[in-house]
Amino acid sequence: MTDTLAPPLxxxxxxxxxxxLHLHIEGSLEPEQMFAFARRNRVALPFRTVEEVxxxxxxxxxxxxxxIYYQGAQVLRTEEDFHDLALAYFRRLAADGGVHAEIFFDPxxxxxRGIPFRVVADGLLAGMVAAKDELGVTxxxxxxxxxxxxxxxxxxxxxxxxxxxxxxKGVGLDSSEVGNPxxxxxxxxxxSRERGLRLVAHAGEEGPPDYVWQALDILGVDxxxxxxxxxxxxALTRRLVxxxxxxxxxxxxxxxxxxxxxxxxxxxxxxxxxxLKATVNADDPAxxxxxxxxxxxxxxxxxxxxxxxxxxxxxxSITGSFLDxxxxxxxxxxxxxxxxxxx
Ligand code: ADE
Ligand code: ZN
Numbered sequence: 001m002t003d004t005l006a007p008p009l010x011x012x013x014x015x016x017x018x019x020x021l022h023l024h025i026e027g028s029l030e031p032e033q034m035f036a037f038a039r040r041n042r043v044a045l046p047f048r049t050v051e052e053v054x055x056x057x058x059x060x061x062x063x064x065x066x067x068i069y070y071q072g073a074q075v076l077r078t079e080e081d082f083h084d085l086a087l088a089y090f091r092r093l094a095a096d097g098g099v100h101a102e103i104f105f106d107p108x109x110x111x112x113r114g115i116p117f118r119v120v121a122d123g124l125l126a127g128m129v130a131a132k133d134e135l136g137v138t139x140x141x142x143x144x145x146x147x148x149x150x151x152x153x154x155x156x157x158x159x160x161x162x163x164x165x166x167x168x169k170g171v172g173l174d175s176s177e178v179g180n181p182x183x184x185x186x187x188x189x190x191x192s193r194e195r196g197l198r199l200v201a202h203a204g205e206e207g208p209p210d211y212v213w214q215a216l217d218i219l220g221v222d223x224x225x226x227x228x229x230x231x232x233x234x235a236l237t238r239r240l241v242x243x244x245x246x247x248x249x250x251x252x253x254x255x256x257x258x259x260x261x262x263x264x265x266x267x268x269x270x271x272x273x274x275x276l277k278a279t280v281n282a283d284d285p286a287x288x289x290x291x292x293x294x295x296x297x298x299x300x301x302x303x304x305x306x307x308x309x310x311x312x313x314x315x316x317s318i319t320g321s322f323l324d325x326x327x328x329x330x331x332x333x334x335x336x337x338x339x340x341x342x343x
Contacts, residue, residue, distance in 0.1 A: 012307060013296045014097040016314035016338065017331040019321045020281055020292050022225050022248035024104045024144075024174070025082075025124065026073045027284025028089040037075040037084075045075070057287055062206050062257050063176055065287060073109050082123025083130070090131035090139070092285075096293035099331055100321055102140040103128075104172055107157050108149055117160040125167055140169035140322055142200065145188060147173050147180035154188040158195075169322050170198030172225065173215075177207040182214035189219045198222050198322050200248075205259060209233035216245070223248065223320060228259060231267055231274075241275045246320030251299040252290045253283035263302035272309055279317040311338060 029037075031053035038045045047053045059065040076082060086103070093101055103124070110120045121141075128139045143161055145154040161168060171192040173185055182189075182201055189199055203215040205226035212230045215221045216239065227247040230236045240247070249268055254260045260267070271278040280299065285291045290298065300310060318331045 009300060009310075010293065010297050013300070013310055013314075014293055016097060016311060017099045017318065017334045018097055018292060018296075018314045019100040019102070019279075019317040019323070019331075020093060020098055021102050021223070021246070021279055021317060021321060022104070022250055022281035022283055023089070023101055024069075024106065024284050025086055025089060026076070026106055026109065027069060027288075028092075028286050029072050029076070029085060030088075030286045033085065033088065033286075034072055034075050037077070037081050041075060041077045041081070043075045043077070046071075057256075057289075059256055060258055065257055065284070066175060069284065069287060070109055073106070074113065076110065077115060077119075079119050079123035079126070082120055083127040086124050086127025087130050087134075090127070090135055090137050092291050094131075094135040094137050096291055098137065098292050100138045100318070100323060100327075102142055102169065102321060104142050104144045104174065106144050106146060106174065107160065108146045108153060111157070111160065117157075118163075121161070121164050121167075125164075138323070138327065141167065142170045142172050142198075143168050144172040144174040145185060146175040147184065147202075148176040151185060151188055154185055155191070158188060158192060165195055165197070168197065170200060170222070172199075173201035173203075173219070174225075177202060177205055177211065181207070181211050182219050186218050193220065200225055202226055204229035205254075205257075209236050212236055212240075216243075221245075222322075226250065226254075226259075227276075228254065228267055231270065237274060237276070240277075244277055246277045246279060246316065247271065248281050248320075249278045250281050250283035250288075251295050252285075252288045256288040263299055266299055266303060268299055269303040269305060269309075272312065277316050277320060278313065279320055280313050311335060 031050040131137045199221045200223045201215040201221050202225040204212040209232050223246045225248045280295050282291050315335050318328050
């Protein structure tokens with residue numbers, strides 16, 4: 001394939017089989033859906049129009065965003081809401097050439113306001129089944145503990161999840177990072193591991209490299225969410241390279257939350273050059289201005305990533321997923337066919 005005959009970059013990226021490994025399903029709640037669910041559930045909103053909502057999405061840090069994100073989630077009340085939210089996300093993912101997603105959900109955001117765990121889980125699981133039937137997109141569910149809450153609340157969440165553990169792939173750790181180190185959740189992660197769950201955690205988004213060390217050494221995570229600040233520590237970077245730890249990097253999220261001053265300054269290219277197993281993800285696309293394909297296209301344009309690097313990112317997303325080898329195989333075979341970038 002010569003460059004002149006090559007499809008435009010967005011088409012090339014869309015054609016790469018990709019998995020999304022860092023996506024908060026509550027963060028896919030578009031303002032239009034927020035109004036629709038609020039109307040259907042008779043929930044009052046502090047906004048009058050979609051434009052007003054979007055205008056409020058100007059963040060200077062993670063906490064600014066979290067405050068509005070938890071407020072938005074209050075319109076989600078019924079199993080149907082969670083089903084519809086998930087299916088709408090999967091339709092967007094399929095349109096972007098996504099083949100698989102491992103979606104986070106925050107049960108405590110819902111149970112703390114009286115929505116039973118089963119309403120959330122049943123709705124999301126039904127949306128995941130519908131996505132497989134309608135779109136052929138596969139998915140896993142990852143339960144996130146909110147790190148600004150205490151260990152006892154995390155243990156109560158694990159207990160509520162007990163009847164669903166055959167349909168939940170893993171647990172994660174999200175919400176306000178600074179001041180809530182991974183060590184706070186050592187025991188609930190240990191208990192989660194003993195129940196056969198895979199482990200991931202947000203670390204190094206705003207928090208220091210020490211939190212990344214803790215996620216590796218105290219929680220024993222299988223995969224790291226964000227990890228940007230690991231680059232400040234050479235020994236830690238070497239450890240991540242040597243272990244082949246997958247990093248779920250979120251370029252537009254990092255831009256919107258001022259983790260980076262511009263996409264041109266984003267460390268993704270440096271991560272790849274260092275041999276880190278980076279992937280590209282949307283995090284909370286309704287709040288950060290772009291779904292999976294937008295994240296790839298915008299960061300590729302800003303950093304001048306070539307097609308081999310883009311294929312590498314897609315490959316990392318498949319091999320970094322919790323799909324078993326047999327399920328990864330057809331996606332990897334498709335990637336190998338995309339000449340001339342075979343591995
Ligand atoms: N919850 C939703 N998005 C998050 C993020 N980017 N960091 C921490 N917690 C989150
Ligand atoms: Zn996140």
